[in-house]
Amino acid sequence: MGQNVLLxxxxxxxxxxxxxxxxxxxxxVIAIAFSPDNKTNEENKEETCEEKCKGxxxxxxxxxxxxxxxxxxxxxxxxxxxIQDLVKRDECIRNVGLKVALNTGDETQCQDENCRSAVLxxxxxxxxxxxxxxxITIEAMKTDCLNLVS
Numbered sequence: 001m002g003q004n005v006l007l008x009x010x011x012x013x014x015x016x017x018x019x020x021x022x023x024x025x026x027x028x029v030i031a032i033a034f035s036p037d038n039k040t041n042e043e044n045k046e047e048t049c050e051e052k053c054k055g056x057x058x059x060x061x062x063x064x065x066x067x068x069x070x071x072x073x074x075x076x077x078x079x080x081x082x083i084q085d086l087v088k089r090d091e092c093i094r095n096v097g098l099k100v101a102l103n104t105g106d107e108t109q110c111q112d113e114n115c116r117s118a119v120l121x122x123x124x125x126x127x128x129x130x131x132x133x134x135x136i137t138i139e140a141m142k143t144d145c146l147n148l149v150s
Contacts, residue, residue: 013043051061068088071096072099094111105119114138130149
């Protein structure tokens with residue numbers, strides 16, 4: 001009888017070990033089954049705004065506007081280069097240039113006369129210097145400048 005009790009205890013330890021191993025194996029299989037898929041780099045790559053548009057023109061215009069706004073917000077003219085629409089790209093470059101020029105007070109950053117005049121107007125107003133108004137070549141802006149500074 002002592003031998004049967006010993007066998008029962010060995011069998012019981014064996015049975016507990018076997019159950020523990022089975023539980024771990026089941027947990028491992030469940031963990032693998034519910035883990036995120038291991039996709040290739042190409043599958044994980046996020047689509048660009050333009051790719052998500054699938055050629056819809058209004059969507060593409062919104063993508064260009066978003067890109068232009070981000071470039072202007074970040075003073076990053078290189079961001080404008082990602083805009084496919086040439087007119088919007090040029091507008092983005094002008095807007096970034098205008099913002100940089102206004103922030104620095106340096107009209108040499110400008111690409112067009114509107115920007116240059118806007119910088120001169122800003123300087124004239126902040127310094128109350130009407131001689132800067134005289135340098136503005138856009139007549140309506142020059143008149144406004146003189147009225148604001150005087």
